[in-house]
Amino acid sequence: MVDNNRWGNFFAHLVLILGVAIVVFPVYVAVVASTHPPGTFVRGVMPLLPGPNALENYRTVILEGRSRAGTPPIGGMLWNSFVMAMAITIGKLSISLLSAFAIVYFRFPFRIFFFWVIFLTLMLPVEVRIVPTFEVVANLGMLNSFAGLSIPLIASATATFLFRQFFMTVPEELMEAARVDGAGPMKFFKDILLPLSITNIAALFVIMFIYGWNQYLWPLLITTDPNYYTIVMGIQRMVTGGDSEPLWHLVMATVVLAALPPILVILFMQRLFVKGLTETEK
Amino acid sequence: MQTKRMTFSSWWLPYALLAPQVIVTVIFFIWPASQALFQSVYRQGDAFGIRPPTFIWFDNFKALFADSLYLNSLKVTFLFSVGTTLLSMGVALLFAVMVNRMIRSRDAYTTFLVWPYAVAPAIAGVLWWFIFNPSIGIMPFVLQGFGYNWNHRSSGTDAMVLVIVAAAWKQISYNFLFFLAGLQSIPQSLIEAAAIDGASRMKRFWTIVFPLLSPITFFLLVVNIVYAMFDTFGVIHATTEGGPAQATNILVYKVYRDGFVNLNIGSSAAQSVILMSIVVILTVIQFRYIERRVNY
Numbered sequence: 001m002v003d004n005n006r007w008g009n010f011f012a013h014l015v016l017i018l019g020v021a022i023v024v025f026p027v028y029v030a031v032v033a034s035t036h037p038p039g040t041f042v043r044g045v046m047p048l049l050p051g052p053n054a055l056e057n058y059r060t061v062i063l064e065g066r067s068r069a070g071t072p073p074i075g076g077m078l079w080n081s082f083v084m085a086m087a088i089t090i091g092k093l094s095i096s097l098l099s100a101f102a103i104v105y106f107r108f109p110f111r112i113f114f115f116w117v118i119f120l121t122l123m124l125p126v127e128v129r130i131v132p133t134f135e136v137v138a139n140l141g142m143l144n145s146f147a148g149l150s151i152p153l154i155a156s157a158t159a160t161f162l163f164r165q166f167f168m169t170v171p172e173e174l175m176e177a178a179r180v181d182g183a184g185p186m187k188f189f190k191d192i193l194l195p196l197s198i199t200n201i202a203a204l205f206v207i208m209f210i211y212g213w214n215q216y217l218w219p220l221l222i223t224t225d226p227n228y229y230t231i232v233m234g235i236q237r238m239v240t241g242g243d244s245e246p247l248w249h250l251v252m253a254t255v256v257l258a259a260l261p262p263i264l265v266i267l268f269m270q271r272l273f274v275k276g277l278t279e280t281e282k
Numbered sequence: 283m284q285t286k287r288m289t290f291s292s293w294w295l296p297y298a299l300l301a302p303q304v305i306v307t308v309i310f311f312i313w314p315a316s317q318a319l320f321q322s323v324y325r326q327g328d329a330f331g332i333r334p335p336t337f338i339w340f341d342n343f344k345a346l347f348a349d350s351l352y353l354n355s356l357k358v359t360f361l362f363s364v365g366t367t368l369l370s371m372g373v374a375l376l377f378a379v380m381v382n383r384m385i386r387s388r389d390a391y392t393t394f395l396v397w398p399y400a401v402a403p404a405i406a407g408v409l410w411w412f413i414f415n416p417s418i419g420i421m422p423f424v425l426q427g428f429g430y431n432w433n434h435r436s437s438g439t440d441a442m443v444l445v446i447v448a449a450a451w452k453q454i455s456y457n458f459l460f461f462l463a464g465l466q467s468i469p470q471s472l473i474e475a476a477a478i479d480g481a482s483r484m485k486r487f488w489t490i491v492f493p494l495l496s497p498i499t500f501f502l503l504v505v506n507i508v509y510a511m512f513d514t515f516g517v518i519h520a521t522t523e524g525g526p527a528q529a530t531n532i533l534v535y536k537v538y539r540d541g542f543v544n545l546n547i548g549s550s551a552a553q554s555v556i557l558m559s560i561v562v563i564l565t566v567i568q569f570r571y572i573e574r575r576v577n578y
Binding site: 008009012013015016019020023024025026027029030033041045046048094095096098099101102103104105106107108111114117118120121122123124125127128129130131132133134135136137140151152154155156160168172175176179184185186188210213214216217220221232233235236239248251252255258259262263265266267270273274277278 | 285286287288289290291292293295296297299300302303304306307308309310311312313314315317318321373376377380381383384387391392393394395396397398399400401402403404405406408409410411412413415418419420423451454456459460463483512513515516519520534537538541542547550551554557558561562565
């Protein structure tokens with residue numbers, strides 16, 4: 001090692017601790033703000049130490065919401081976000097596994113054409129074709145429904161590519177052995193390919209759950225019924241609802257609740273997360 | 283494109299397996315995209331059906347490029363993307379270089395630095411908006427001490443700084459992980475050889491480490507520009523809403539405003555088409571690069 005410089009290491013630690021402090025700061029402030037009574041925010045600067053009202057604030061946002069500004073209780077929104085995130089994740093994983101299986105293990109006319117059709121989805125993020133996509137979903141009668149929230153987002157080129165890549169590395173002998181033993185394609189898929197892909201599936205699951213949970217523009221457009229609001233878009237309604245300053249203690253309690261699930265997923269599955277992140281971008 | 287040497291044979295099964303993905307893609311991706319292409323060369327009919335849509339060639343595009351608001355939006359998007367990309371990549375590279383020196387504490391620091399990835403752009407926006415809130419925020423209070431009067435509600439520059447900081451903050455984790463992986467793949471022997479030859483720490487970094495990181499840097503550059511241009515709708519919408527006076531009205535936000543608030547479908551469709559071409563160009567660049575990286 002050439003880097004055994006005591007002062008250098010001290011300096012590096014200093015930079016990192018400062019850096020971590022800056023990175024953590026916004027969330028720290030949010031947590032602190034969510035524990036204060038409303039009166040704190042009328043005078044002077046925001047507090048930097050926790051206050052006494054944590055339980056009450058969280059109880060208010062989860063169970064009551066802000067009836068005056070028309071935002072429903074957060075409990076329901078959290079549930080909606082969870083359902084949407086799970087539907088998107090499971091949808092993406094299953095249709096990508098199936099299409100990668102078809103592309104790798106079969107030879108059929110128009111195979112390459114279909115591959116390019118799937119590839120196109122990479123080039124058409126929802127933000128750039130927002131009006132016509134909204135019209136299609138409206139015409140199909142999918143506004144204000146979980147189907148409308150999830151199905152338009154489940155096509156996935158990256159997941160298909162990743163599984164294709166992985167299937168190509170599965171030894172040929174496995175399939176030959178399965179065929180000798182008389183297993184059909186679907187049995188091979190279910191009993192051999194799926195169990196082998198489990199780490200890849202788990203890694204992608206982490207990435208896609210976060211993707212699904214953090215959807216913002218799409219739920220904003222297609223939900224007008226508060227029963228289908230998701231929490232990430234619900235915050236915007238809380239911030240801009242009403243002419244006065246937002247009720248910061250309740251907004252920040254909501255922010256904390258909205259950010260917590262995906263953060264926990266990353267912290268508890270860091271290894272899978274890093275694997276998923278680096279492999280989907282190859 | 284390859285398959286396995288030996289394949290299953292069935293004339294219908296592969297189509298059935300591909301069907302869900304292809305149907306979703308056609309209905310929700312390709313059909314709307316072609317609608318956008320179609321609408322972008324038409325003038326809308328009115329709501330009562332008296333005046334049918336008329337084909338107007340590229341008038342929508344011409345109108346866009348003559349529109350000072352759109353040109354302003356292009357400029358704002360450019361500033362915003364460059365600012366976000368440079369800030370988050372610069373900070374991430376610094377963190378990655380520092381963490382890479384650590385042995386025991388590496389994992390601990392990494393854990394502290396990766397989780398902002400999980401925070402939605404809209405939430406990142408609200409968090410920083412709170413910190414920079416002109417009446418109660420901590421940053422305006424601190425800046426006041428330096429004699430700067432922060433107000434992102436009236437100053438376009440302040441608003442731009444706010445959205446750049448919020449967007450860059452969230453992206454640091456991503457860049458950090460890739461830079462760290464890149465640093466760890468650099469052979470230690472190269473650095474030691476340079477040290478023996480008497481190269482100083484700074485010289486080692488700029489002549490050996492940084493050039494070896496260039497493929498990753500280039501890749502991150504593209505990814506970050508894509509992120510800043512297309513994934514930051516939430517940051518803008520939850521905080522400045524494009525204001526004040528159009529100062530943060532980036533392209534994706536403008537498409538949304540013109541389509542859903544101002545109901546100008548033709549112009550919005552033309553903007554969609556321009557955005558799609560930008561994505562196509564960026565995707566092609568990204569894939570060209572990946573092909574090259576294989577030989578690297």
